[in-house]
Amino acid sequence: MNNRTYNAITAPYGLWMAVFIVAPLAIVAYYALTDAAGHFSLENITQLSLYTDTIFRSVWFGLVATILCLVTAYPLAYIFSKTKASTQTVLVMLIMIPMWMNFILRTYAIMVLFEDTGIINHFLQSIGLSPLHLINTSGAVIFGMVYNYVPFMVLPLYTTMTKLDYKYIEAGRDLGANGFQIFKDVMIPLTKPGIISGVTMVFVPSVSTFYISQKLGGGRYTLIGDVIEMQFQTAYNYHLGASISLLLMVFILVCLAVMNRFGDAEEGMVV
Amino acid sequence: MKENVIITLKDICVAFDGETILNNLNLDIKDGEFVTILGPSGCGKTTTLRIIAGFQEPDSGEVIFDNQVMNGVPAHKRRVNTIFQRYALFPHLNVYENIAFGLRLKKMKEDAIQAKVKEMLALVDLRGFERRSIDSLSGGQQQRVAIARALAVDPEVLLLDEPLGALDLKLRKDMQVELKNIQQRLGITFIYVTHDQEEALSMSDKVIVMDGGEIQHIGTPEDIYNEPANAFVADFIGESNILDGIMLSDCRVRFSGHDFDCVDKGFALNEPVDVVVRPEDVDICAPEDGMLTGVITSVTFKGLHYEIIVDINDFKWMIQTTDYSAEGETIGILIKPDEIHIMKKSKYSGEFGDYSSFSDEMDYISNAELDITDLDDITEVDEDE
Amino acid sequence: MKRKTTVLERIYLALFMIMLYTPMVVLMVFSFNSSNSTSVIAGFSLKWYAELFKDGATIAAFRNTVVLAVISAVISTVFGLVSAVGINYTRNRYYKKTLLTTNNIPMMNPDIVTGISMMLLFVFAGTLMHRQGVLGFGTMLIAHITFQLPYVILNILPRFRAMDGYLTEAAQDLGCTPVQAFFKVTLPQIRPGVIAGAIMAFTLSLDDFVISYFVSGPEFQTLPIRIYSMTKKRVTPDMYALSTIIFLVMLILLIALNVIQNRAENGSLRNREKVAK
Numbered sequence: 001m002n003n004r005t006y007n008a009i010t011a012p013y014g015l016w017m018a019v020f021i022v023a024p025l026a027i028v029a030y031y032a033l034t035d036a037a038g039h040f041s042l043e044n045i046t047q048l049s050l051y052t053d054t055i056f057r058s059v060w061f062g063l064v065a066t067i068l069c070l071v072t073a074y075p076l077a078y079i080f081s082k083t084k085a086s087t088q089t090v091l092v093m094l095i096m097i098p099m100w101m102n103f104i105l106r107t108y109a110i111m112v113l114f115e116d117t118g119i120i121n122h123f124l125q126s127i128g129l130s131p132l133h134l135i136n137t138s139g140a141v142i143f144g145m146v147y148n149y150v151p152f153m154v155l156p157l158y159t160t161m162t163k164l165d166y167k168y169i170e171a172g173r174d175l176g177a178n179g180f181q182i183f184k185d186v187m188i189p190l191t192k193p194g195i196i197s198g199v200t201m202v203f204v205p206s207v208s209t210f211y212i213s214q215k216l217g218g219g220r221y222t223l224i225g226d227v228i229e230m231q232f233q234t235a236y237n238y239h240l241g242a243s244i245s246l247l248l249m250v251f252i253l254v255c256l257a258v259m260n261r262f263g264d265a266e267e268g269m270v271v
Numbered sequence: 272m273k274e275n276v277i278i279t280l281k282d283i284c285v286a287f288d289g290e291t292i293l294n295n296l297n298l299d300i301k302d303g304e305f306v307t308i309l310g311p312s313g314c315g316k317t318t319t320l321r322i323i324a325g326f327q328e329p330d331s332g333e334v335i336f337d338n339q340v341m342n343g344v345p346a347h348k349r350r351v352n353t354i355f356q357r358y359a360l361f362p363h364l365n366v367y368e369n370i371a372f373g374l375r376l377k378k379m380k381e382d383a384i385q386a387k388v389k390e391m392l393a394l395v396d397l398r399g400f401e402r403r404s405i406d407s408l409s410g411g412q413q414q415r416v417a418i419a420r421a422l423a424v425d426p427e428v429l430l431l432d433e434p435l436g437a438l439d440l441k442l443r444k445d446m447q448v449e450l451k452n453i454q455q456r457l458g459i460t461f462i463y464v465t466h467d468q469e470e471a472l473s474m475s476d477k478v479i480v481m482d483g484g485e486i487q488h489i490g491t492p493e494d495i496y497n498e499p500a501n502a503f504v505a506d507f508i509g510e511s512n513i514l515d516g517i518m519l520s521d522c523r524v525r526f527s528g529h530d531f532d533c534v535d536k537g538f539a540l541n542e543p544v545d546v547v548v549r550p551e552d553v554d555i556c557a558p559e560d561g562m563l564t565g566v567i568t569s570v571t572f573k574g575l576h577y578e579i580i581v582d583i584n585d586f587k588w589m590i591q592t593t594d595y596s597a598e599g600e601t602i603g604i605l606i607k608p609d610e611i612h613i614m615k616k617s618k619y620s621g622e623f624g625d626y627s628s629f630s631d632e633m634d635y636i637s638n639a640e641l642d643i644t645d646l647d648d649i650t651e652v653d654e655d656e
Numbered sequence: 657m658k659r660k661t662t663v664l665e666r667i668y669l670a671l672f673m674i675m676l677y678t679p680m681v682v683l684m685v686f687s688f689n690s691s692n693s694t695s696v697i698a699g700f701s702l703k704w705y706a707e708l709f710k711d712g713a714t715i716a717a718f719r720n721t722v723v724l725a726v727i728s729a730v731i732s733t734v735f736g737l738v739s740a741v742g743i744n745y746t747r748n749r750y751y752k753k754t755l756l757t758t759n760n761i762p763m764m765n766p767d768i769v770t771g772i773s774m775m776l777l778f779v780f781a782g783t784l785m786h787r788q789g790v791l792g793f794g795t796m797l798i799a800h801i802t803f804q805l806p807y808v809i810l811n812i813l814p815r816f817r818a819m820d821g822y823l824t825e826a827a828q829d830l831g832c833t834p835v836q837a838f839f840k841v842t843l844p845q846i847r848p849g850v851i852a853g854a855i856m857a858f859t860l861s862l863d864d865f866v867i868s869y870f871v872s873g874p875e876f877q878t879l880p881i882r883i884y885s886m887t888k889k890r891v892t893p894d895m896y897a898l899s900t901i902i903f904l905v906m907l908i909l910l911i912a913l914n915v916i917q918n919r920a921e922n923g924s925l926r927n928r929e930k931v932a933k
Contacts, residue, residue: 003745003746003747003748006741006742006745006746006747007742007746007748007751008742009738009739009741009742010739010742010743010746010751010755012735012738012739013735013738013739013742013743013755013805014755014758016735016801016802016805017755017758017759017761017802017805018758019777020774020777020798020799020802021758021761021762021802022758022761023777024770024773024774024776024777025761025773027773027776027777027780028769028772028773028776031776072672075665075668076668076669076672079661079665079666079668079669082659082660082661082665083661089914091669093910093911093914094673094676095676096910097903097906097907097910098676098677098680100859100863100906100907100909100910101680101899101902101903101906102863102865102879102880102883102902103863103865104865104880104883104884104887105683105883105895105899105902106679106680108683108883108887108891108895108899109679109680109682109683109899110679112679112682112683112686112694113678113679113682115694115695117694117695118694118695119682119694119695121695122695122696147675147676147679150676166659200764204764204766205766205767207766208766208767208768208769210768210866211865211884215887225766225768228768228772229768232772232775232870233869233870238776238779241772242772242776245768245769245772245773248766248768248769249765249766249769252764252765252766253764256764324825324829326825326828326829345828345833345834346825346828346829347828347829347830347831347832347833352829352830353825353826353829355822355825355826356822357820357822359820359822359823359825359826360826361823361826361827361841361844362845363844363845372827372830372840373830373831376830376831376832376836377831420830421829421830424830424831
């Protein structure tokens with residue numbers, strides 16, 4: 001088979017991606033820059049200023065959730081990599097099983113736990129403690145993000161750590177590094193591809209989520225995703241919705257570009 | 272048409288990314304011969320083989336099998352088969368199915384296939400291995416399966432691309448003998464590609480030495496060792512001292528400030544030439560009896576002989592001798608007329624044959640380098656198609 | 657590498673797993689509750705499961721989900737396989753790079769952006785064709801194929817790289833046409849990647865909510881969309897029952913997959929041991 005044959009059999013794929021990936025993004029940009037009558041307009045872009053609070057809140061929540069995931073997952077992945085191969089298989093499966101469960105159900109399960117009359121408060125009262133107000137707080141929303149997306153942080157970190165040769169750590173010790181120095185100068189640089197991959201895979205869905213905040217924030221912590229969903233599903237202002245989506249997309253792309261400059265672009269995606 | 276020539280390559284040129292891989296290659300291969308294409312990596316030997324196999328089309332020139340031009344005929348329609356560098360056995364099939372692969376494509380009956388596979392396994396001494404999986408075999412066994420698989424389809428010509436490269440030294444020696452036996456028993460043509468000069472010399476009826484996409488020398492192993500065509504061939508095959516000389520007349524040459532008798536003729540008067548003297552052909556004597564005299568700069572014990580480096584008129588000679596001489600000693604040397612080989616000047620003149628920077632360490636490094644550039648050879652193959 | 661985990665590390669591991677599983681275990685336990693309380697267990701009962709199976713809309717959504725997942729996974733696997741072959745063998749580096757970059761877009765982009773962008777495309781195409789209500793099974797299928805394709809391709813491509821490139825040449829050398837060589841040699845070699853891609857495509861389809869939510873119409877709902885609309889109201893424990901069933905099905909699938917993989921690995925391991933002897 002010659003080169004032309006191979007180019008020809010990729011043509012349907014190229015066409016498909018052009019029509020269903022590239023063209024839709026162009027249409028998003030088109031809607032963002034036009035008004036309801038189809039005329040060019042920057043109104044939707046200027047209206048974004050109304051959502052400054054929402055935007056900053058989304059980024060803030062996303063950042064906090066990502067950092068919490070990293071801090072929780074890093075030691076966990078390290079512990080995973082230390083266990084026997086058979087234990088590792090089981091542990092990885094235990095991490096993956098919840099991922100196979102729909103995130104709506106997972107979020108809903110947290111809601112059930114956190115409710116004022118939910119099981120946690122019921123338990124606290126039964127042992128004589130005063131109930132806690134958990135649901136509809138910013139903490140609950142962030143917990144929801146961490147709970148849903150922490151497996152995406154654990155798995156890439158675990159993958160890079162299993163590839164990490166323990167000899168490097170021994171060499172570090174041999175050269176006189178203490179525990180913290182080994183962590184900072186050996187572990188972190190060697191696991192950077194996993195960190196970058198995990199951070200990307202947690203930050204992107206966290207910053208763009210719309211269901212978690214509705215269920216666990218009780219509508220008090222509107223995020224970018226909620227605004228987009230509202231514009232498309234209830235307010236039917238596609239033009240405004242498109243401009244917010246465009247902003248979100250550009251923001252994410254800039255973040256990814258910055259992230260990739262920190263690490264080896266090719267190793268950036270460890271799935 | 273020349274007698275019993277079965278493959279002819281005529282004016283073959285190949286370039287890739289503007290780099291010449293084969294430059295105007297002409298070659299005849301006779302029926303039943305064991306032909307070895309020998310050369311350093313990147314010399315175009317693998318490309319030559321791939322052109323014969325049909326994996327690659329030349330940019331220009333003709334590939335002729337039995338008086339038929341084969342250009343444009345795809346690999347699966349050519350009656351030549353290949354043993355690949357790393358065998359390329361199908362990992363998802365067992366030994367039996369690997370060997371039966373080509374037979375099934377010929378739509379042979381199952382009992383005929385069974386008989387043929389059995390015969391082939393006997394030929395390569397692997398009786399009873401039918402049901403074994405490929406990754407349960409050692410390197411040498413995989414090699415045998417690869418041979419059986421290629422021979423099962425009764426090729427007229429078997430192409431072997433560095434088939435023993437992945438085996439360790441001991442196994443390689445055994446397989447050399449075995450391959451030669453199989454070739455003689457079946458009487459089919461083998462075209463064998465290697466960078467190992469010893470392998471080439473010990474197995475072949477005919478050796479083709481290549482470098483830079485060009486054939487440097489075609490001849491019997493004895494020819495290319497004793498009468499190398501140029502400095503490249505002399506240096507690539509074995510060890511050589513190559514000196515600048517001047518032909519004074521037929522059978523009379525001057526080099527290193529001394530006039531020698533030799534057996535070569537047909538050069539112009541006072542023509543500058545390259546003179547080759549093999550290290551084992553130099554005799555050592557007392558300084559006063561020597562044709563040339565020099566000081567020993569290094570002595571290495573090699574088991575069978577000592578390898579000594581002698582500085583004679585600022586040229587470092589390598590000499591292999593069974594007599595021990597000490598470093599710093601002055602010695603004389605004697606060279607018989609028939610041990611002097613005269614070559615025309617070529618683009619390789621002056622590049623090889625001086626041992627001034629020679630050491631065992633260098634030898635080791637240059638071998639290691641060979642292995643690395645070997646891989647380049649493979650990627651080069653992967654690039655084009 | 658023999659390194660012991662410390663007690664502290666084990667406690668940490670246990671706490672993490674408890675955090676991960678408590679919500680789901682609680683849901684499962686309360687799915688068998690005879691009252692509809694979410695905090696007090698009144699007694700064991702299967703009545704919520706009975707309720708669930710009486711709910712026609714949920715059953716229909718379940719059927720839709722499976723139908724969509726099977727069809728989209730089959731199409732994207734075949735489509736992805738053919739495309740991966742082309743991408744792998746094409747010599748035009750810029751073309752290859754462009755395709756692979758485009759391939760990454762749906763994986764990098766937030767799902768919500770992919771979802772609304774496709775919705776806008778379908779609506780836009782609908783207005784061009786003067787049709788209302790274009791959103792439905794067709795648009796869902798297109799969307800699912802689109803977000804599955806990159807994963808299928810990225811599962812297959814590395815298999816080509818891991819394969820000995822001379823195998824296809826060896827097949828042709830022994831008499832295969834290029835097409836025969838592909839089916840007899842190349843395909844068996846890349847098959848693990850194809851299977852992994854197909855399974856991934858299938859589960860992505862089963863699990864997807866965000867993209868489906870934007871490109872679905874009222875007459876074709878999948879289970880995640882159905883769950884979403886149910887959780888918008890006050891929820892009855894038949895949702896817990898549904899979660900429990902989904903959880904168990906997923907668990908069985910995952911374990912089965914693992915067993916299959918392990919068996920394959922052990923097989924080749926045993927062979928390698930034979931060599932060692």
